[in-house]
Amino acid sequence: MKKDLTRRxxxxxxxxxxxxxxxxxxxxxxxxxxxxxxxxxxxxxxxTGFLGPIGDYAVLGVTLGMEEVNAGGGILGRKVELIAEDxxxxxxxxxxxxxLVERDKVNLLLGEISSASGLAIAQVANRxxxxxxxxxxxxxxxxxxxxxxxxxxxxxxxxxxxxxVGRALLRQGMVTGKRWMALTADYAFGHxxxxxxxxxxxxxxxxxxxxxxxxxxxxxxxxYVLKVRQARPDLIVINLAGNQNPSFMKQYxxxxxxxxxxxxxxxxxxxxxxxxxxxxxxxxIVWYHTLDTPSSRAFxxxxxxxxxxxxxxxxxxxxxxxxxxxxxxTELKSTDPLKLVEYLEKGAKFNVLKTREGYFRxxxxxxxxxxxxxxxxxxxxxxxxxxxxEVSPPVPAPNEDLEVIAPTRQENPCTFA
Amino acid sequence: xxxIFVLEQVINGLLLAVYYLLVALGLSLIFSLGGIVNLAxxxxxxxxxxxxxxxxxxxxxxxxxxASPVLVALLGVAIERLFLRRFYQADPTLSxxxxxxxxxxxxxxxxxxxxxxxxxxxxxxxxxxQLFIGDFIYPYYRLGMLGVAVTAVAATWxxxxxxxxxxxxxxxxxxxxxxxxxxxxxAPVLTAVSGMGIGLAGLAGVLLAPxxxxxxxxxxxxxxxxxxxxxxxxxxxxxxVVWAALMIGVARGLVVYFMPxxxxxxxxxLMVLVLLIRPRGLMGERVERLE
Numbered sequence: 001m002k003k004d005l006t007r008r009x010x011x012x013x014x015x016x017x018x019x020x021x022x023x024x025x026x027x028x029x030x031x032x033x034x035x036x037x038x039x040x041x042x043x044x045x046x047x048t049g050f051l052g053p054i055g056d057y058a059v060l061g062v063t064l065g066m067e068e069v070n071a072g073g074g075i076l077g078r079k080v081e082l083i084a085e086d087x088x089x090x091x092x093x094x095x096x097x098x099x100l101v102e103r104d105k106v107n108l109l110l111g112e113i114s115s116a117s118g119l120a121i122a123q124v125a126n127r128x129x130x131x132x133x134x135x136x137x138x139x140x141x142x143x144x145x146x147x148x149x150x151x152x153x154x155x156x157x158x159x160x161x162x163x164x165v166g167r168a169l170l171r172q173g174m175v176t177g178k179r180w181m182a183l184t185a186d187y188a189f190g191h192x193x194x195x196x197x198x199x200x201x202x203x204x205x206x207x208x209x210x211x212x213x214x215x216x217x218x219x220x221x222x223x224y225v226l227k228v229r230q231a232r233p234d235l236i237v238i239n240l241a242g243n244q245n246p247s248f249m250k251q252y253x254x255x256x257x258x259x260x261x262x263x264x265x266x267x268x269x270x271x272x273x274x275x276x277x278x279x280x281x282x283x284x285i286v287w288y289h290t291l292d293t294p295s296s297r298a299f300x301x302x303x304x305x306x307x308x309x310x311x312x313x314x315x316x317x318x319x320x321x322x323x324x325x326x327x328x329x330t331e332l333k334s335t336d337p338l339k340l341v342e343y344l345e346k347g348a349k350f351n352v353l354k355t356r357e358g359y360f361r362x363x364x365x366x367x368x369x370x371x372x373x374x375x376x377x378x379x380x381x382x383x384x385x386x387x388x389x390e391v392s393p394p395v396p397a398p399n400e401d402l403e404v405i406a407p408t409r410q411e412n413p414c415t416f417a
Numbered sequence: 418x419x420x421i422f423v424l425e426q427v428i429n430g431l432l433l434a435v436y437y438l439l440v441a442l443g444l445s446l447i448f449s450l451g452g453i454v455n456l457a458x459x460x461x462x463x464x465x466x467x468x469x470x471x472x473x474x475x476x477x478x479x480x481x482x483x484a485s486p487v488l489v490a491l492l493g494v495a496i497e498r499l500f501l502r503r504f505y506q507a508d509p510t511l512s513x514x515x516x517x518x519x520x521x522x523x524x525x526x527x528x529x530x531x532x533x534x535x536x537x538x539x540x541x542x543x544x545x546x547q548l549f550i551g552d553f554i555y556p557y558y559r560l561g562m563l564g565v566a567v568t569a570v571a572a573t574w575x576x577x578x579x580x581x582x583x584x585x586x587x588x589x590x591x592x593x594x595x596x597x598x599x600x601x602x603x604a605p606v607l608t609a610v611s612g613m614g615i616g617l618a619g620l621a622g623v624l625l626a627p628x629x630x631x632x633x634x635x636x637x638x639x640x641x642x643x644x645x646x647x648x649x650x651x652x653x654x655x656x657x658v659v660w661a662a663l664m665i666g667v668a669r670g671l672v673v674y675f676m677p678x679x680x681x682x683x684x685x686x687l688m689v690l691v692l693l694i695r696p697r698g699l700m701g702e703r704v705e706r707l708e
Contacts (some may be wrong), residue, residue, distance in 0.1 A: 053534035168426045219629045223673040230422045254556045275537035
């Protein structure tokens with residue numbers, strides 16, 4: 001028995017098993033229905049991997065949006081159906097997007113969180129002339145060099161995030177003349193965010209002392225914490241994504257170092273994952289569940305009733321995606337993708353659960369809206385375990401144009417071919 | 418080059434290596450004695466972490482620290498008696514398939530029960546704080562974990578080298594047929610070794626839970642590292658696995674200081690180098706066909 005299992009055989013069979021897993025991830029298809037009297041939404045989001053927890057909320061948000069639309073009679077008298085798929089990685093996302101368009105004959109593509117996968121889906125959308133409303137990808141590149149006429153962005157772009165948190169940092173005197181170092185997730189989103197952060201800090205007199213690239217599968221951050229300790233910066237800029245944020249925050253708080261944190265990419269589910277004890281720093285956000293506008297309160301209450309827990313910012317993106325498209329299709333009396341594109345480009349206004357309405361910019365399809373900054377809330381003031389953050393007043397201020405935090409034409413080289 | 422920081426990185430690397438060691442030891446023992454490659458080993462590490470979360474909520478971390486590895490070990494015993502022992506004399510592919518399937522089932526069960534979001538477990542308050550010696554700073558919890566892990570490894574060594582039970586285990590590794598001929602039943606020994614090995618993985622899960630966050634995919638992450646340790650150390654050798662883990666730890670600590678982007682890759686590069694120079698691993702049994 002022992003002689004039969006040589007090392008060679010062991011490595012061969014283990015290697016085969018690993019290969020099979022990779023194929024298996026292109027997994028089982030979702031439900032398929034062949035009626036044409038329904039409106040089908042093809043939803044893609046990462047449900048596994050380091051963005052998985054955010055993907056979960058995306059699906060909850062789109063589900064609630066779909067149910068509300070159907071409860072109100074559907075779109076143009078037709079019921080809305082959801083085909084939700086796990087996008088896993090860019091290659092799988094591309095394959096599934098194709099399948100949703102060609103085989104399942106969806107009316108639109110919605111969702112995605114990873115900027116790399118978003119890029120892949122956008123190419124499919126452009127080729128098949130299918131509308132893709134992306135709700136979670138932050139990279140400037142998607143609205144910039146890689147923009148295309150069939151992709152719209154409900155999620156804020158890295159420049160908007162950095163300008164929002166940057167204003168707060170400037171007010172606190174944390175930028176001009178300060179030595180700052182970055183920890184960056186080593187993929188499209190991280191690189192993009194680092195570029196935008198460097199641009200902002202450079203424009204305002206910050207002193208860049210170094211960056212550490214962190215592979216996306218790292219879970220042990222203590223080496224990086226020790227590097228931070230070695231560098232002794234005035235500010236640490238966090239460009240990490242997904243699971244990495246709470247892991248880093250927890251391990252950073254273990255060492256109890258005095259250097260302040262700030263970041264350009266944030267999801268509330270990650271702060272909840274880190275726990276109030278470890279949550280630190282100042283972060284930009286598109287929405288928070290304690291926002292006090294009537295529509296926001298109504299959405300939060302409906303979400304809690306439906307799912308038993310409060311929503312977080314990603315859920316809002318996918319929820320709004322459905323509602324915005326429902327409103328657009330109803331007003332246009334059509335589901336034709338090109339007509340929808342023209343309609344949205346005209347600057348139609350939508351309720352985005354804030355004090356001001358949001359609208360899409362015609363030249364890069366980025367939706368403009370208010371944003372906020374978050375800081376940890378003192379424990380005594382927490383109403384419950386989810387209430388971890390103090391939310392700032394809206395940015396830009398009521399008397400400022402929403403364009404103030406958005407990328408300028410100079411910063412954003414988008415042209416629709 | 419500032420020595421304090423190099424030292425901190427190396428100690429940190431060793432700490433990580435000791436976790437790998439806890440998981441790799443169990444993996445190596447189960448393979449040496451039973452011939453089974455346990456691809457579900459990482460899943461038990463994850464189960465240990467999740468048990469810790471739940472037991473801490475109910476009865477505090479101290480209870481969880483003791484109860485969780487024991488529960489995982491008992492689970493390991495159950496798995497061995499119900500399933501693994503059917504594969505000892507069978508084609509190795511079967512045990513690979515079974516343990517692979519088991520690992521996926523466990524991961525999805527964890528996801529179903531606890532959700533995909535990472536769960537927080539705070540470091541127990543009596544273990545917070547940092548040790549300061551001049552410029553050297555290191556958290557107490559990590560030092561504590563290092564101590565516990567080293568003790569566990571030492572206890573395993575003692576068990577294997579100095580007790581009659583260990584003698585039977587070593588005889589079973591060397592020549593199982595002879596052991597049976599002599600009249601010593603290997604079945605209970607196999608069960609005990611499986612339980613112990615899986616319990617060690619569970620212990621690693623308990624120790625790491627407050628640090629790296631508990632999520633369903635944590636098992637597969639550590640399994641890859643554990644396999645690399647076993648392959649470098651050589652199949653069938655206790656000290657080989659220990660030395661391999663130490664080498665990986667020191668290498669990682671040094672690489673992360675000079676070239677951080679290469680830190681994850683360092684252990685694979687090490688594995689390639691070791692296999693090229695010495696295909697059986699540091700201290701594995703000689704395999705004639707490869708050398």
